[in-house]
Amino acid sequence: MNVTPPGELVTELQPEIREKIDAILVENLGKPGATMLVLTLVQETVGYISPPMQSYLAEQLDVPLSHLYGVLTFYSSFRTSPIGRHKVSVCLGTACYVRNGPTLLEKLKQVLGVEVNETTADNRFTLEICRCVGACSQAPVVMIDDDIAGRVDPSKIGRILRKYK
Amino acid sequence: MVYRAHVLISGSPQCIDLGAREVKATLLEELAALGLANEVQVMEVSTLGHDEQGPELVIYPEGTQYVDLTADDMRLIVAEHLLKGRPVEKLTYQEPPSEPLPPPSAKEVRVVLDNIGKIDPENIDDYIALDGYIALGEVLSTMAPDDVIAEMKKSGLRGRGGAGFPTWLKWTFARRAESEQKFVICNADEGDPGAFMNRRVLEGDPHAVLEGMAIAAYAIGAQQGYIYVRAEYPIAIKILRTAINQAREYGLLGKNIFESGFDFDIEIRMGAGAFVCGEETALMQSIEGKRGMPLTRPPYPANSGLWGDSTNINNVETLANVPKILRRGAEWFASMGTEKSKGTKTFAIAGKVARTGLIEVPLGMTIREIVYDIGGGVLNGKKFKAVQTGGPMGGCIPEKYLDLPVDYESLAGVGSMMGSGGFVVMDEDTCMVDIARFFMEFTQDESCGKCVPCRVGTRRMLEILERICAGEGKPGDIETLEGLATYIQDGSLCGLGQGAPNPVLSTLKYFRDEYEAHIYDKKCPAKVCKGLIEFTIDPEACIGCTRCARNCPVNAISGKPKETHVIDPEVCIRCGICAQVCPVDAVHVE
Ligand SMILES: Cc1cc2nc3c(=O)[nH]c(=O)nc-3n(C[C@H](O)[C@H](O)[C@H](O)COP(=O)(O)O)c2cc1C
Ligand code: FES
Numbered sequence: 001m002n003v004t005p006p007g008e009l010v011t012e013l014q015p016e017i018r019e020k021i022d023a024i025l026v027e028n029l030g031k032p033g034a035t036m037l038v039l040t041l042v043q044e045t046v047g048y049i050s051p052p053m054q055s056y057l058a059e060q061l062d063v064p065l066s067h068l069y070g071v072l073t074f075y076s077s078f079r080t081s082p083i084g085r086h087k088v089s090v091c092l093g094t095a096c097y098v099r100n101g102p103t104l105l106e107k108l109k110q111v112l113g114v115e116v117n118e119t120t121a122d123n124r125f126t127l128e129i130c131r132c133v134g135a136c137s138q139a140p141v142v143m144i145d146d147d148i149a150g151r152v153d154p155s156k157i158g159r160i161l162r163k164y165k
Numbered sequence: 166m167v168y169r170a171h172v173l174i175s176g177s178p179q180c181i182d183l184g185a186r187e188v189k190a191t192l193l194e195e196l197a198a199l200g201l202a203n204e205v206q207v208m209e210v211s212t213l214g215h216d217e218q219g220p221e222l223v224i225y226p227e228g229t230q231y232v233d234l235t236a237d238d239m240r241l242i243v244a245e246h247l248l249k250g251r252p253v254e255k256l257t258y259q260e261p262p263s264e265p266l267p268p269p270s271a272k273e274v275r276v277v278l279d280n281i282g283k284i285d286p287e288n289i290d291d292y293i294a295l296d297g298y299i300a301l302g303e304v305l306s307t308m309a310p311d312d313v314i315a316e317m318k319k320s321g322l323r324g325r326g327g328a329g330f331p332t333w334l335k336w337t338f339a340r341r342a343e344s345e346q347k348f349v350i351c352n353a354d355e356g357d358p359g360a361f362m363n364r365r366v367l368e369g370d371p372h373a374v375l376e377g378m379a380i381a382a383y384a385i386g387a388q389q390g391y392i393y394v395r396a397e398y399p400i401a402i403k404i405l406r407t408a409i410n411q412a413r414e415y416g417l418l419g420k421n422i423f424e425s426g427f428d429f430d431i432e433i434r435m436g437a438g439a440f441v442c443g444e445e446t447a448l449m450q451s452i453e454g455k456r457g458m459p460l461t462r463p464p465y466p467a468n469s470g471l472w473g474d475s476t477n478i479n480n481v482e483t484l485a486n487v488p489k490i491l492r493r494g495a496e497w498f499a500s501m502g503t504e505k506s507k508g509t510k511t512f513a514i515a516g517k518v519a520r521t522g523l524i525e526v527p528l529g530m531t532i533r534e535i536v537y538d539i540g541g542g543v544l545n546g547k548k549f550k551a552v553q554t555g556g557p558m559g560g561c562i563p564e565k566y567l568d569l570p571v572d573y574e575s576l577a578g579v580g581s582m583m584g585s586g587g588f589v590v591m592d593e594d595t596c597m598v599d600i601a602r603f604f605m606e607f608t609q610d611e612s613c614g615k616c617v618p619c620r621v622g623t624r625r626m627l628e629i630l631e632r633i634c635a636g637e638g639k640p641g642d643i644e645t646l647e648g649l650a651t652y653i654q655d656g657s658l659c660g661l662g663q664g665a666p667n668p669v670l671s672t673l674k675y676f677r678d679e680y681e682a683h684i685y686d687k688k689c690p691a692k693v694c695k696g697l698i699e700f701t702i703d704p705e706a707c708i709g710c711t712r713c714a715r716n717c718p719v720n721a722i723s724g725k726p727k728e729t730h731v732i733d734p735e736v737c738i739r740c741g742i743c744a745q746v747c748p749v750d751a752v753h754v755e
Contacts (some may be wrong), residue, residue, distance in 0.1 A: 031432075032453075032472065033434070033452050033453045033454040035454030035455075036434065036437075036451055036453070036454040036455075037434060037454070040396060040434075040435040040436075040437055041435075043396075043437065044396070044435070070456055071454065071456055074439060074456040074457060074458075074613075075436070075437030075438050075439045075457070076437070076439060077396050077397075077436075077437045077438030078437055078438075093358030094357075094358050094359030094515070094516070094553065094556075094557075094589045094603070094604075095358075095359040095513075095515030095516055097603055098516045098589060098595055098600070099515075099516060099517070100745075102740070103740055103741050103742055103745060106718050106738070106740035106742060107716070107718065107740075107742055109718060110716075130397065130438075131358040131440075131607065132356075132357070132358035132359060132360070132397070133397050133398075134355065134360075134361035134364035134365075134397065134398060135361065136359050136360065136361050136513055136515040136521070136587075137361075137513070137514070137515055137521035137523070138216070138217065138521075139515060139516075139521070146178060146399050146400075147178045147179065148178060148179060148216075149179070150179070150216065150217055151217055154742060154745065154746075155716060155742075155745070155746050163182075
């Protein structure tokens with residue numbers, strides 16, 4: 001199978017990532033409930049929160065690493081490793097489920113040649129499932145990065161993916 | 166400045182992908198070239214509803230909808246429609262011919278959705294032009310906090326986040342609570358997978374929510390507000406950020422609002438994909454930066470909420486109703502709805518219905534009116550089977566209750582609930598056992614694990630349902646499911662566990678025969694459950710086009726071009742793609 005491990009683990013914090021994190025910390029350190037706030041913002045800007053990032057954040061936020069890790073793993077949208085360049089997320093919420101979402105997922109697995117939560121060999125796409133992105137009237141829905149594609153005909157999915165390089 | 170015409174152009178991601186930005190640029194150029202820039206106002210709105218046919222725009226006062234536009238089309242529209250007043254028929258939106266629909270229903274009443282599509286959500290002036298922030302101004306200058314609560318009581322507004330708790334009473338508890346500081350939280354977690362009412366309000370009319378929060382804060386005596394939005398709604402987050410900044414610039418948030426001495430500000434906090442965080446105590450744990458696990462109640466948030474301080478938490482739609490009630494009066498609001506359920510409610514109609522989308526109706530309308538008069542009936546003329554309301558903790562309501570009024574008590578009476586407004590229509594092709602399994606998979610996955618009956622019990626129920634769907638159901642399974650359901654309901658702390666068995670119980674109550682067919686006859690009547698069906702190709706009908714073979718994800722289909730194709734049942738994973746792509750409907754399911 002053409003599957004790569006989800007990005008190589010970097011043991012040290014890269015300077016450019018540290019810069020992004022520091023910018024977030026400057027804005028938010030000291031705010032009540034900063035841990036969650038900072039984690040959501042780091043996830044939003046960097047896209048993942050790797051082990052070295054976790055250690056750095058715990059130190060800066062002055063919370064035990066175990067606490068930070070506990071929070072991190074409770075919420076499903078935090079990731080601990082980078083994903084492919086584009087995230088393809090098939091909605092399996094109720095509306096999409098009853099309107100062909102599962103078939104769409106099978107088709108995407110076939111087109112991309114990966115299973116759920118895997119990344120294509122060229123690191124272009126990571127396939128995920130999600131539950132309702134709030135576009136239920138357009139079911140079945142697939143979200144590619146922040147874009148929503150609705151009323152997707154499984155046999156035409158290739159066309160939709162084409163513009164994501 | 167008074168404009169002669171207004172052009173609303175959709176700035177949804179899809180429309181932008183399809184070229185909305187270029188279309189808008191050409192529009193502005195053309196208007197300037199013809200000297201119309203001061204007569205025609207152009208506004209970008211979050212969506213106009215036909216994203217897949219974008220770029221899309223609407224021209225008022227006529228309300229003409231144009232879709233599938235190119236830059237060239239814009240030259241024509243400006244010259245013909247905006248200059249000469251002649252709509253360009255060939256570019257206007259046409260209802261898709263495959264789904265003939267009745268004209269839009271007169272039965273809808275728009276209160277919360279009223280501004281959506283009419284205003285630019287990223288421009289506070291638009292909201293103010295439609296009487297926005299007037300209610301807040303009046304409240305701060307002429308009403309005491311208790312007067313506000315009294316007005317809310319008269320209106321009869323109940324929480325739109327699920328439980329339907331009277332809003333005025335919740336505010337009273339928070340007002341009376343002794344607390345150093347108090348908080349107002351807007352619950353925008355909208356976790357029900359099949360509902361998107363709150364998202365539309367946040368993206369289309371964000372200031373209504375901010376104004377509602379400010380009024381609530383004044384009534385209970387809070388100075389800080391939080392909006393907890395799920396991370397899956399990036400556009401809503403962006404629009405809210407803009408709205409909060411604009412409100413601060415105008416002095417409508419911050420210190421000494423309307424020179425009244427009242428201070429109030431709002432911050433956005435994001436969720437991170439945990440359904441249970443929609444539950445109020447879990448949500449507050451999450452804002453505090455912890456794992457979002459629910460707490461025992463009492464103490465209720467009004468007495469001990471965020472950081473142990475008094476907190477009032479309301480849903481997006483509840484808050485969006487507040488400014489309207491105070492501006493137009495409690496009597497007006499209470500004139501809509503039923504005895505115990507006042508006002509209107511938004512619903513996200515989805516699933517197997519001809520016209521999906523967001524609607525708003527007075528409470529008490531019947532399911533039949535919603536499905537048939539507004540939703541246009543079941544998709545492709547199939548037979549109605551059930552409607553699922555209340556999300557993963559709600560239930561499926563069968564055909565015999567089509568004339569049931571939709572209000573808090575009636576829905577609860579038939580084993581479902583109002584929830585936040587999900588309304589998923591199911592037809593004869595939906596397997597109710599599979600749907601029960603689907604919801605159990607969801608709750609099992611989302612259980613936070615604090616209560617053993619919820620954590621382990623949902624897993625055991627799911628395993629049984631999976632077995633039944635795989636054709637391995639045993640006599641006694643139904644009884645075990647019912648027994649487990651009772652334990653889970655009784656032994657769980659929060660609404661997630663207490664409600665988790667509802668989809669199973671309601672389908673068992675109304676569709677027991679389907680369970681029995683799976684278990685005893687090894688048949689899935691709706692032909693959905695993979696372990697109980699087989700796909701075959703009808704040799705008479707097959708034209709040998711090879712489409713099924715090319716689309717099969719597991720290469721289970723063999724056959725030469727122009728010859729009959731055959732499915733190997735050993736390899737087939739029953740995904741159904743072949744049946745979907747077959748141009749002559751030669752693939753049969755048994
Ligand atoms: C598991 C669970 C999930 C919930 N999800 C939401 C939600 O997504 N949005 C919401 O407004 N309320 C949700 N609620 C209800 C809230 O706990 C709370 O009752 C509501 O926010 C109160 O606002 P209201 O009085 O305006 O309805 C949920 C409750 C439970 C038990
Ligand atoms: S169920 Fe898929 S977008 Fe809501």
